[in-house]
Amino acid sequence: MTQPSSITVIVDGREVQVPAGTSAIDAVFQAGRDVPYFCSQQYLSPVGACRMCLVEAGTPRKNPDGSWILDEQGNKKIFYFPKPMASCTLGASDGMVIKTLSEGVKKAQAGMMEFTLINHPLDCPTCDKGGACELQDRAFEYGYGVSRFQFDRRHAEKHYELSEFVVLDQERCIHCKRCVRYFEEVPNQEVLDFIERGGHTFIDTIEGGLPSNFSGNITDICPVGALLDNVARFRGRNWEYDHTATTCTACSVGCSITVDARNGRLERIVGRDNPEVNEQWLCDGGRFGHPYVDDGRLTQPLIKVNGQFRPATWEEAIAAIRTGLDGVSAQQMGFFTRADITLEEGIALEAFVKQVGTPNVDHAPRHGVVVNAPAATLLDVATADAIVVIGADLSEEAPVVDLRVQEMLKGGVLPLQYDFGTAIADLRLTERMHRYRERLAVFYPTTTRMHGVADISAEMNSIQVLEHLSSVISGQYAGGAIEEAAALLKNAKKPVIILGSDVLKGGQIGLDIAAHIALSSNAKVLPIPADSNGVGLSRLEIVPQQGADLSLLGTLKAALVSRLTSIPEDFSGFLVVHETQLTEVAKRAHVVLPALTNYEKRGTTVNLEGRLLKLEPAAISSGESADLITALGAVAEALSLKAPIRGQRSAQKALKDRFGVDVADLPAQGKIVDLGRQYNARTSKYHRPEVGMWKETMLRSERLREKLGGSFNAAVAD
Ligand code: SF4
């Protein structure tokens, strides 16, 4: 991004330098002063709908000969606009003077607040937004404090379910239009709009429901309690929640989230600003898929006695594991985990299997793949001038990548940032902005949402796409969409190729062809791993290079399996399962060790870009549940060994020794680090991505199953 030139603005007598193109409201914030606002939102187009951000503003002017017009004291004379100005739609200019504290400004802001409150119901005591409501805060700071309104307030529909996840209270809406602009500008889906006019205006869906994977974001950006999270509704007041800043691991994007817990239960997830990853958006799977965390949690170990589980202490569990592993050699036992564990758990597993001396270790889902081409970041995707998506249904596999592609379609200009890292509103954005559909090519075996927004698209098998694309790039004719995609890559300056599940499940061959295409067209490549820490775990020796992978579990006599949704039917050996709930796999175990979810862990995950991101434990009660490091410690004790890594600190030290990275000290937006060699192994059916995982995550929860009317299918895709 080229840095724009800087201008000087004087806010309440204080000089501040801001980049040209900054709005007056952002210049005020940069100067450390405040202005009330409702409709302004840093990632949305400025519309000037609420008129709350009024300031007095003026600029110096020049004479026809180019010299400045001066006042009596010989200073540049400031010509003020005749009325207070909406600072969110006013571009700051060099020498502009802004007043936010004058009597005129205070009166204008209080007057607007009075208008806004005229029709707002007195719902605060029962409104979920209470305590975190922009209207409450601003009314307190900038309002008159008393109401002069003597008439009946407007009445409209209340508790109106826009979808299973979002509930609308039309009376509370202050018509800021954030939600309408969000759908059109961010996911590029026009599903909400204003109906009627004037005081009768209300929000409603255009065709019923909210047909979007990204609908929950409107509950974060609605400044009042008009749009609320229907899953978290009435489950706590804002001041009762413990807020924990952590990372979503429901897919490999690694969005920044805040987990809100109350009384030891996870009640709500909201988006957290990270301009380099998710800006402040989440997909609905990541936001609403959490209720399973509190559904039927295991809180202590279980031991199977005469075919029935009985609760046990960890000591009893260790004794049972000791008995079960008696006479089992290292070669006959295996360790298998889901690929969303932390890097700390991964290195503990690697160290432990080396100590035990078994080659039977694996993580799933996994792709044993290496792309020998320059890697793309999410910012590369957002600022590319051409993108070719091959074999990915983005809104299912890595939903927020879909949103970054939408950003590219709007011209790929990223918002500027304040010194403290959050985005400055982009005055360039407009409603119904032009989209450069010709810059996007999409190939997938069936129609995806992306097919509808790309000028070049086809429903095709991914290997076929890669082979044809490679032959066009090598000078042979292929015709149709493939030829157009090849021309797109060839003529672009910053092309990106995104590879999804349909390519990755095919193994190394597709990736080698993709690397050839990328190197021939100077494109960067973004492969989408099937689980959140697939990239990080691929850098550890926890793949079955000589030993059994999960599909060969049946050949072993004993195994520890951590949080896998499926294992081969033919395994009849001694089974220790580390799980959060009594799943179908856990029911087959001899010993079940209660596991933490990723919302309860401290550690590090590596997203699809190779970015190290922090996990912090939210205040969720899960009894004696423990992470994989502790579970491995229990198995070590049963084997009369002392596990080489027994806690966070030793895991962090091992990571530092191994990769030279201090994972205890990561910046808030995470850090892209080259973790070096990728360990490779063949891909079996147990390592394929579970497409549609976001829905599967939701259906794990009984509460959401009722809402969505589906059933949980833990089977791994063939
Ligand atoms: S529902 Fe909320 S976000 Fe939408 S216009 Fe009304 S107040 Fe604004």
Ligand code: SF4
């Ligand atoms: S895109 Fe992925 S990481 Fe982000 S909220 Fe959705 S599931 Fe979580």
Ligand code: FES
């Ligand atoms: S914030 Fe400026 S008009 Fe709404």
